[in-house]
Amino acid sequence: MKKQGCEIEAIGIHYTIYTNERESFFSRKQHKCIKGVQELEKGDNNNNPTSIRHVLKDVNCRAKTGEILAIVGPSGAGKSTFLEVLAGKIEPQSGSIFVNQKPVDKARFKKISGHVTQKDTLFPLLTVEETLSFSAKLRLKLAPKELSSRVKCLIQELGLEHVAGARIGDDRIRGISGGERRRVSIGVELIHDPGVLILDEPTSGLDSTSALQIIDMLKTMAVTRDRTIILSIHQPCFRIMKLFNSILLLANGTILHHGTIEQLSLRLILLGLDLPLHVNILEFAIESIDIIQKQNHTLLPQSALMIKNSVLTIHVWDVFG
Numbered sequence: 001m002k003k004q005g006c007e008i009e010a011i012g013i014h015y016t017i018y019t020n021e022r023e024s025f026f027s028r029k030q031h032k033c034i035k036g037v038q039e040l041e042k043g044d045n046n047n048n049p050t051s052i053r054h055v056l057k058d059v060n061c062r063a064k065t066g067e068i069l070a071i072v073g074p075s076g077a078g079k080s081t082f083l084e085v086l087a088g089k090i091e092p093q094s095g096s097i098f099v100n101q102k103p104v105d106k107a108r109f110k111k112i113s114g115h116v117t118q119k120d121t122l123f124p125l126l127t128v129e130e131t132l133s134f135s136a137k138l139r140l141k142l143a144p145k146e147l148s149s150r151v152k153c154l155i156q157e158l159g160l161e162h163v164a165g166a167r168i169g170d171d172r173i174r175g176i177s178g179g180e181r182r183r184v185s186i187g188v189e190l191i192h193d194p195g196v197l198i199l200d201e202p203t204s205g206l207d208s209t210s211a212l213q214i215i216d217m218l219k220t221m222a223v224t225r226d227r228t229i230i231l232s233i234h235q236p237c238f239r240i241m242k243l244f245n246s247i248l249l250l251a252n253g254t255i256l257h258h259g260t261i262e263q264l265s266l267r268l269i270l271l272g273l274d275l276p277l278h279v280n281i282l283e284f285a286i287e288s289i290d291i292i293q294k295q296n297h298t299l300l301p302q303s304a305l306m307i308k309n310s311v312l313t314i315h316v317w318d319v320f321g
């Protein structure tokens with residue numbers, strides 16, 4: 001039986017950090033609510049100068065059931081931070097997150113979501129099957145027989161049958177390949193069959209074929225099981241890009257585009273940019289970020305951007321409809 005899908009909406013997310021120039025920020029609470037910003041700018045009680053960093057500024061997005069939303073942008077744009085906010089790992093200073101139009105309940109959201117971080121944190125000496133069984137025992141209250149059948153189904157879904165009995169391995173112990181390891185990490189977060197899967201760079205460090213296989217697998221999961229997938233990615237190739245339903249382009253913590261790839265191309269054209277033939281639109285957009293930002297500042301405040309997006313939708317239908 002199909003579970004109810006989850007539509008995720010984030011509205012007006014602001015996330016600010018402050019760093020102390022002499023004292024490492026790691027020794028302090030990272031996501032403290034910034035109230036007296038001016039006071040902090042002057043320094044702390046020990047007169048250590050403190051600087052404020054606005055990592056996310058008024059970020060809004062919607063990820064629909066059965067779809068993949070890809071978060072893209074240059075390094076340091078705020079992609080991982082935004083995913084952590086969505087996954088409930090860090091608290092934004094302001095903004096709201098809704099699941100199926102209802103404010104998110106953190107405890108419940110943990111049960112219905114999975115968060116795959118950028119780095120694989122797996123036990124190198126366990127086999128693939130043991131790793132997934134361990135996660136299943138922790139997360140599911142099922143009888144051993146049912147647990148084992150859930151693990152076997154997942155191994156099949158992840159395309160890992162050929163390495164089910166192989167060790168995970170790491171830099172020192174030879175084990176499964178990097179792509180297979182990423183799949184196991186995804187499996188660990190999929191064991192409880194979450195409606196929402198949040199993945200930070202699921203293809204990092206992989207060759208283009210392995211990267212495509214992973215995104216293809218996620219797409220199949222999204223479509224066949226009505227899962228909502230939100231992921232961050234660096235430089236996806238054209239075939240991967242085609243699998244995304246929408247794109248959130250971030251730079252310096254602000255949204256430059258939220259919509260389809262076709263809408264992004266049209267937006268670039270409307271900004272007066274010449275799109276070279278056979279160019280990867282995302283790469284081109286990221287290379288043109290300075291121009292887009294400048295145009296947005298002079299021409300398009302955030303509200304106008306939204307209006308422009310809907311206008312662009314009409315254009316897309318005119319052109320592709």
Ligand SMILES: Nc1ncnc2c1ncn2[C@@H]1O[C@H](COP(=O)(O)OP(=O)(O)OP(=O)(O)O)[C@@H](O)[C@H]1O
Pocket residue numbers: 017019025030055073074075076077078079080081082
């Ligand atoms: N706790 C923190 N302390 C200091 N700086 C932080 C913290 N969290 C985020 N940042 C800064 O905020 C910015 C956004 O970080 P984030 O990791 O979200 O970027 P990203 O787009 O995921 O980058 P990448 O593609 O390189 O992984 C970076 O400049 C980062 O250094």
